[in-house]
Amino acid sequence: MPHFILVLILFLSTSIQASADDAIAMGKQLAFSQNKGNCLACHQIADGLMPGNIGPPLVRMKQRFQTKQQLQQQIWDASIKNPNTIMPPFGRNHLLTEQEIQMIVEFLWSL
Numbered sequence: 202m203p204h205f206i207l208v209l210i211l212f213l214s215t216s217i218q219a220s221a222d223d224a225i226a227m228g229k230q231l232a233f234s235q236n237k238g239n240c241l242a243c244h245q246i247a248d249g250l251m252p253g254n255i256g257p258p259l260v261r262m263k264q265r266f267q268t269k270q271q272l273q274q275q276i277w278d279a280s281i282k283n284p285n286t287i288m289p290p291f292g293r294n295h296l297l298t299e300q301e302i303q304m305i306v307e308f309l310w311s312l
């Protein structure tokens with residue numbers, strides 16, 4: 202294989218990994234931020250200080266949800282699964298944008 206193609210592949214694969222890492226870091230920031238997700242008000246999350254315990258700890262998300270899509274739906278509108286939930290419908294009520302929710306999903310998926 203020509204040398205420049207190898208270099209190109211190497212470059213592309215490291216930048217894809219970097220942007221995945223960026224999404225996780227930004228998702229964490231959004232989840233922890235008190236004027237964004239404020240998920241720590243109700244959930245224990247690794248690294249999060251002074252969490253609430255109204256909701257279950259957010260751990261091992263890949264075992265709890267089969268797909269990222271299902272996890273996204275839980276955050277978009279928790280009332281789809283449980284009509285009596287007190288978890289705010291972050292997407293339906295425009296508390297977070299679709300893109301912000303996607304980054305939070307990437308973060309939670311990494312837990």
Ligand code: HEC
Nearest residue numbers: 238239240242243255256257265275276283286287288289
């Ligand atoms: C006001 C409290 C509250 C806030 C704020 C909140 N949640 Fe929840 N969450 C809950 C409760 C309660 C449940 C339990 C399931 C239910 O009520 O339907 C839950 C369930 C979940 C679940 C499913 C967990 C599992 O193991 O089944 C996920 C994932 C989740 N929340 C993510 C989030 C994220 C991400 C945020 C922040 C963007 C957030 N929650 C903010 C109360 C909250």
